[in-house]
Amino acid sequence: MTQTLPETTTTRESVVGKPVDRVDGTAKTTGEARFTAEFSHPDLTHAALVHATVSRGRITAIDTSAASAVPGVVTVLTHHNAPALKSPRKVTPTDLSTMASGTSVNYLNTDEVHWDGQPIAVVVAESALAAREAAALVRVTYETAESTVDFTAEEPAAKPQKNNLVMQGSAKKGDAEAAFTAAPVKVDRRFTTPPLHHNAIEPHATLAVWDGDRLTVHDATQSIDWLRSHLALRFGIPTRSVRVIAPFVGGGFGGKGFIWAGTILTALAARATGRPVRLVLTRESVYRTVGGRTPSTQRVALGARTDGTLTSLIHTSVTRLGRVGGTPEAVTSQSKHLYAAENILVRQNLVELDLVSNAAMRAPGEAIGTFALEASIDELAYELGMDPIELRMHNEPERNPIDGKQFARRHLREAYRVGAERFGWADRTPEPRSMRDGRWLVGMGVASAFHPSMLFVANVVVRLSVDGTVLVHCGLQEMGMGSATVQAQVAADALGVPVESVRVEYGDSTLPMAPGAGGSMQTASVANSLLAACEKLERKLTKLGRSPQESPAAVLAREGLPSLEVSVGSDTRLGRMAGQLRFMSKFLMDQRRWMKAALGAHFCEVRVDPDTGEVRVSRWTASFDVGRVLNAKTATSQLKGGIVMGIGMALAEQTLIDPRNGRIMNPSLAEYHVPVHADIPPIDITYLDEPDPTMPLGLVGIGEVSITGVAGAIANAIHHATGKRIRDLPITLDKLL
Amino acid sequence: MRTFSYVRAPDVETALRTIATEPNAKFLGGGTNLVDLMRENIERPDVVVDISRLPLTGIDELPGGGVRIGALVRNSSLAAHPLVRTRYPVVSQAVLGGASAQLRNMATVGGNLLQRTRCLYFYDEASACNKREPGSGCSALGGFTRNHGVLGVSDHCIAAHPSDLCVALAALDAEVEVESTRGTRRIPLTEFHHLPGSTPHVETALAPDELVTSVELPAPVTTRSRYRKVRDRASYAFALVSVAAALEVRDDTVTAARLALGGVAPKPWRATEAERVLLGAPATEESFRSAAEAELASATSQDGNDFKIELARRTIVATLRDLLTDRSAA
Structure with a gap:
């Protein structure tokens, strides 16, 4: 880190918004940055998982003799010899870390099998290769029980999702069914989306070391704090006895937000063997033990007057949970907020299956919900003979459609105007199959992006030193978004110091607690507390008689102080509980008062081969209304990343779960097709940079919004190119033949 | 992956002698398919005979306008060779259509002939597969069959051959030269691979002790x-x-x-x-x-x-x- 000399004056240009280079850029490009799998420890052992191959039943025999005989094997842990673990707790609103457990299964403490892939044994060996070789030699016999694994077959029997404080299972305004029946123009469509997996480049990994009753874990996690609380709970030790370290995480997308078997079992294996254990999941083990995005079936019914005014918007969904855990996805969320329909009905339904629990994956709910809604809006535009953007603008609401709340900020009209101009929407001829480039059929489509904005509690400590440097302590997590970089920018501006003199220490549970990196809320939440801390520091400096022209460091030098430290929030048990309560009350108050969201407009051009149905995305422009942007470089990268992931979801990605037995059949990146470079066109990102007046610094989270709407824009462009409406993802070429 | 022993063959003769005396040995060329399958426990050799340094890397013009391609020519070298690009564009394009640059730098022509299917059930030890375990059944029937065959399949196996290069070679009447301690023989490419019938585990005409040494392409009927x-x-x-x-x-x-x-x-x-x-x-x-x-x-x-x-x-x-x-x- 560059250290600079104390400055004597504080007049400097703001760095917030500037394309500041990542503070960890060099470390990552040189390989100096260490990820969990790269940490070692004296006397380290290595683990591998054995997975169940039936979807439900009981283990009647487990033969570990061949596995134990492999040279280098230390032990094979099964439900016969594994130490006791406490069961995960039921979710309680006063302790949100109770939401952390991926499943309710007490691994290796039961002979019950709840899904095909559940870990039923762990091999610990002197090398990772020996552990894997031995894991393949464990022989298991089962007494199988009847299981339910086929989503398509079970979907008609889905039950309504109940409302709770955080998520509505249903909502309505007026009588949408009656309005739909009466509408002169209507569309009523069914959509399906497949199960998906996150596929972060870094597989889940854990290194666990016990020292008496103290546990230290390196873990590829999105939520250091939840993991710490959860491990303490499962092993029956005080939270302060657990330390979690995760300085660098190679992507998560929600898959590392919950705590899955691998992490628990590594700590268990270390406890059982009395030696440090490292487990790096194979890609197959990631698929089998970490939940992914639920499949969905959705109905969208839209009724309109002939001028395009929406009189009815109905959006219903069915998704799945695991019988042993999972959280519902807010599939219909955007449908309550995007259009000024006179009558609205949304309803989410659930089925429970004997599969690994589903897990949040980038924009859980909205990523797939916007596909159905935005494709339906496009269909309605064609029914009406209207331009799809014009139809959207005609129904652009002044207040939140479902409940009339005020928007904290909404500039979707402007986002469409800017995007359309950059993309060249005016050159589009609306007739399907009317545009060609040689033999290629060319199509253009649009869709809106939507993701709600939230704030969570974060604790920070800020220390100003007499040499002019500023140290920020916060247990935030960095998964590649640029978290430390942008917080350094926030502190630099708030204190009037150069960004190079701010250092952010993060990724360790010994630091003040931060929220998990999820729900697009880490950056704004931490910035909120960091600003408060900087204000406190400013007040202290003022008390020390700081003159307007005096730099912060100069005040300390004058007073003979080596440093000055302030903190926001408390990491004591009571302090944390108080923080959570403050958060919940503010959250609920905010929810009553404002509708806050990140918004955007996607413009996409596709080429379709008329012989083979191959689809190539050839151009992309996305125009976002995401409040104030902290760092033009990292924000653009993150927004692009979501679009790339959305292209994968639209055209190729699908977890193949055999409906006959619930087994995942493509647990590898060879057969689960994420986009490759050749699938991705140049992506033009623009944002309005209009601050949100209700958020700290005007910030709105941007981690998830850009994946929403992508599949809709592509489906709409494909219809424009070919005349075909494909309502089932992924849109593979066979659907276009 | 199982523990195995590894030997590096210094010359063709030693390679052939080793494979003739070891009952469960495999030749290792570029390893782009074999090593994958070993990691998945599908291939379980006791001995791996590394042939990657044998002098089978030439691409030579034959009298009459054909080309002889050594079995250990890397895919990337094959695709870039001027003789191949000008006389057999289809071969060059097929190779470049496959895998990634990194894999093409490793993969060999001989290995490409012996690529095994990408059937999801062949790769999954928990599934039934007549190819992997003769007589166990075929889980692909009634399962996910997007990458499976529609021609030449049987009730015992519907797996598809995954090679790109072999498709081009089949079109061009290529011949495969194979060698063992018993001698040398030539097999037309179109007869090199077997249809599954009731024995899908028998995939090629290659005997367990034979080594592919080269592939010959006759003069092209057209360069179009x-x-x-x-x-x-x-x-x-x-x-x-x-x-x-x-x-x-x-x-x-x-x-x-x-x-x-x-x-x-x-x-x-x-x-x-x-x-x-x-x-x-x-x-x-x-x-x-x-x-x-x-x-x-x-x-x-x-x-x-x-x-x-x-x-x-x-x-x-x-x-x-x-x-x-x-x-x-x-």
Whole structure:
């Protein structure tokens, strides 16, 4: 880190918004940055998982003799010899870390099998290769029980999702069914989306070391704090006895937000063997033990007057949970907020299956919900003979459609105007199959992006030193978004110091607690507390008689102080509980008062081969209304990343779960097709940079919004190119033949 | 992966002697398929005989206009070779259509001939597979069959051969030279791979003690040839359908046609029915369509790969049309 000399004056240009280079850029490009799998420890052992191959039943025999005989094997842990673990707790609103457990299964403490892939044994060996070789030699016999694994077959029997404080299972305004029946123009469509997996480049990994009753874990996690609380709970030790370290995480997308078997079992294996254990999941083990995005079936019914005014918007969904855990996805969320329909009905339904629990994956709910809604809006535009953007603008609401709340900020009209101009929407001829480039059929489509904005509690400590440097302590997590970089920018501006003199220490549970990196809320939440801390520091400096022209460091030098430290929030048990309560009350108050969201407009051009149905995305422009942007470089990268992931979801990605037995059949990146470079066109990102007046610094989270709407824009462009409406993802070429 | 012993063969003779005396040995070329399969516990050799340093890396012109390609020529070298690019564009394009640059730098011609299927159930130890474990059944039947065959399949196995290069070689009448301590023999590429019948575990004509030493291509009937690969993403995916084609047209009449299909059969599928229809026929889209119909007439499909029949027809027509209209392909 560059250290600079104390400055004597504080007049400097703001760095917030500037394309500041990542503070960890060099470390990552040189390989100096260490990820969990790269940490070692004296006397380290290595683990591998054995997975169940039936979807439900009981283990009647487990033969570990061949596995134990492999040279280098230390032990094979099964439900016969594994130490006791406490069961995960039921979710309680006063302790949100109770939401952390991926499943309710007490691994290796039961002979019950709840899904095909559940870990039923762990091999610990002197090398990772020996552990894997031995894991393949464990022989298991089962007494199988009847299981339910086929989503398509079970979907008609889905039950309504109940409302709770955080998520509505249903909502309505007026009588949408009656309005739909009466509408002169209507569309009523069914959509399906497949199960998906996150596929972060870094597989889940854990290194666990016990020292008496103290546990230290390196873990590829999105939520250091939840993991710490959860491990303490499962092993029956005080939270302060657990330390979690995760300085660098190679992507998560929600898959590392919950705590899955691998992490628990590594700590268990270390406890059982009395030696440090490292487990790096194979890609197959990631698929089998970490939940992914639920499949969905959705109905969208839209009724309109002939001028395009929406009189009815109905959006219903069915998704799945695991019988042993999972959280519902807010599939219909955007449908309550995007259009000024006179009558609205949304309803989410659930089925429970004997599969690994589903897990949040980038924009859980909205990523797939916007596909159905935005494709339906496009269909309605064609029914009406209207331009799809014009139809959207005609129904652009002044207040939140479902409940009339005020928007904290909404500039979707402007986002469409800017995007359309950059993309060249005016050159589009609306007739399907009317545009060609040689033999290629060319199509253009649009869709809106939507993701709600939230704030969570974060604790920070800020220390100003007499040499002019500023140290920020916060247990935030960095998964590649640029978290430390942008917080350094926030502190630099708030204190009037150069960004190079701010250092952010993060990724360790010994630091003040931060929220998990999820729900697009880490950056704004931490910035909120960091600003408060900087204000406190400013007040202290003022008390020390700081003159307007005096730099912060100069005040300390004058007073003979080596440093000055302030903190926001408390990491004591009571302090944390108080923080959570403050958060919940503010959250609920905010929810009553404002509708806050990140918004955007996607413009996409596709080429379709008329012989083979191959689809190539050839151009992309996305125009976002995401409040104030902290760092033009990292924000653009993150927004692009979501679009790339959305292209994968639209055209190729699908977890193949055999409906006959619930087994995942493509647990590898060879057969689960994420986009490759050749699938991705140049992506033009623009944002309005209009601050949100209700958020700290005007910030709105941007981690998830850009994946929403992508599949809709592509489906709409494909219809424009070919005349075909494909309502089932992924849109593979066979659907276009 | 199981523990195995590793030996590096200094010359062909030692390689052949070793494989003849070790009952469960495998040759290691580029390792791009074998090592994968070992990691998945599908291949479980006791001994791995590394042949990657044997002097089988030449690409030589033969009297009469053919080319002899050493079995250890890397895919990337093959695709870039001027003789291959000018006389057999279809070979160069097929190789570049496969895998990634890194894999092509490792993969060898001999290894490509012995690539094993990408059937999801073949790769999954918990599933039944007659190829992996003869007599255990076939979980692919009634399962996910998107990358499975529609031609030449049996009730015992519907897996498709995944190679791109082999499709081009099949179209061009390549011959494979193999050697063992018993001597040398030549096998036409189209007879090198077996159809599954009731013995899907017997995949090739190669005996366990034989080593592929080279592949020979006869002089091309035409240098107007191309490879078209249709897949689920723009790169780095196996073919759903691929077509290797060479076409010679005089006075609007087809005077020579070579056609082979990939992704649709348990072996690289030489489209002899289509060639028969094409030869002497007017070089029109109608003829191409008739040829494609004739070739696919015997196709059988599952729910998951039914589309391949029409996709194969269309890809044949499109490839031939491109060869006809794009003069620059010559």
